[in-house]
Amino acid sequence: MKVDGQPRRTIWPAESGRAVQVIDQRWLPHRLDIVSLDDLAGVVTAIRDMWVRGAPLIGVSAAYGLALQMQRDASDAALTAAVETLVSARPTAVNLAWAVRRLQRVLQPLPPAERPAKAWALAGELADEDAAVNEAIGRHGLPLLQDVAARRGGRVDVLTHCNAGWLATVDWGTALSPIYHAQAAGLDVHVWVDETRPRNQGASLTAWELGQQGVAHTVIADNAGGHLMQQGRVDLVIVGCDRVTARGDVCNKIGTYLKALAARDNGVPFYAAMPLSTLDLSLDDGLVDIPIEERSAREVSHLTGRDAEGRLVEVQLLPDGSAAANPAFDVTPARLVTGLITERGVVPTEERALRAIAA
Template structure:
């Protein structure tokens, strides 16, 4: 995507480093971080400086290359440390596997592993591009009937920042906008870290796509008022029976969409599908530190500040993801096309 008239991916590599757009600094500051060790990449993933299932998969592929570049080899301990730094998104392991298994199988050095990582990144981004094209056709079908501006509701951030480029849930929105389809996006703020109001809104503003930021609890009301034509979300893992792990709050949107007969679509590359897991209850759900609920960061007089909403002595539970049952999903949008029955992919 273009930022200040320059094309960027959200994560890439050059010379002896992995480069990421620091998602923690957006929307107020556009900062590139240069990561030169495996531990620095892991820290960036854990602290959400780079986040989004496809993006952390790409980062993991580059991290394995970087380990080889720095040490001349990739130890099993380094691989294990990387793939366990965040438990829910299966893409993290997919990216690490692409490079580590190439190393184990062919004993390739850093130069060849660079190309392996690059191929993985390019494949993920091409998948996202195709997701946009396939998802656009769904939006176009609704528009042909409605003949008015489409209102799309999305949760969290599943745009190009989360995917290297193009995005998953936002890819059809970008494609529709490029094709002149009039649309508007309801952007869930996505507490507690506000990936919607900080990142999705920033992406949409950058593309000059109309949007409104809404509180996380507004979606059902908007659907009741017939102000939502479709719900589009990404995914961190989709399992054999079609259940979907995604940002906490996704399930609530699916419940409301079912009640009000609003299409609920999940956009994800095939690397997000994990058919080794039977159902959503078997997906490991990451619980993050309670201080993400307690503390809110923002800008005050051009200074980044952090304030407490409640004392740190108050207990809290911070689930990062939830599970949406397959029965609530109208379609999965993948690089292979729009899939209504998950069994066609298994």
């Protein structure tokens, strides 16, 4: 997608072939910082501390992290240790383990001398594949928006939660890809952007990237979505996902479940955009089986933004001494999800359909 009119990805290999460059998302929308990561430890920090985030992007970042480690030490022991370190950097999004294990399966049988070049090539292929998959999700999601637009004289109001856009992937995004396709198709699309406390990925990232692409949008407090649905001002909800189980339970950013409940109560279709790399057919009951990341209480107790002089500052919201808890994801039961928009088409949240589309 575009930044200041120039096409960009969120991650790309340095020309040296010995580092990977990423947008450090901690400072958006205030500053566009590009950083170079040149070893495994740097990539793990970038994933854990959310310089890069979003299920598909952490998978691709981890693949580059493994490739960088192979350049330093391509032994069996280093490969196994790097895989375990990367997989444990963030627990909820299955794309991380999916990407790293995919590289491991190819690298393990190779002699160590061949591993660095192969790992680097595979990480690049994974990045290209992610961009293509997300483009396809947009193509398959577009008719859902076109149907609404046909009924409403061209206008579509979509509500989204967190950031499942270009910044959460290598390119295009998942939940936002149908929106970018709708814009290209000439639809009058407007997006309600949940701010997404506590880290505000909606307010800081989704709003920024929609603005860069010229898509009309309005940021709302997380609590406003239900009210807007009751008022008939939301045509459909599209969110991303971090892990989807065989029966179709959708794990995504904390607060997604409440939006699904409100959507069901108001007859608003609720879709999750899901690359097949996010489908975990080894799990069934999302409420029991999916590990939910608990992040630092500081993300709840403090906020970062610009002050009147334009400096980035962190401020404390809570009284001294108040405890804060920060579960980062929740699970929306399959029964509340209208469908999953995948790179192979839109599927219902039913085990048979999910197993068939993944085959």
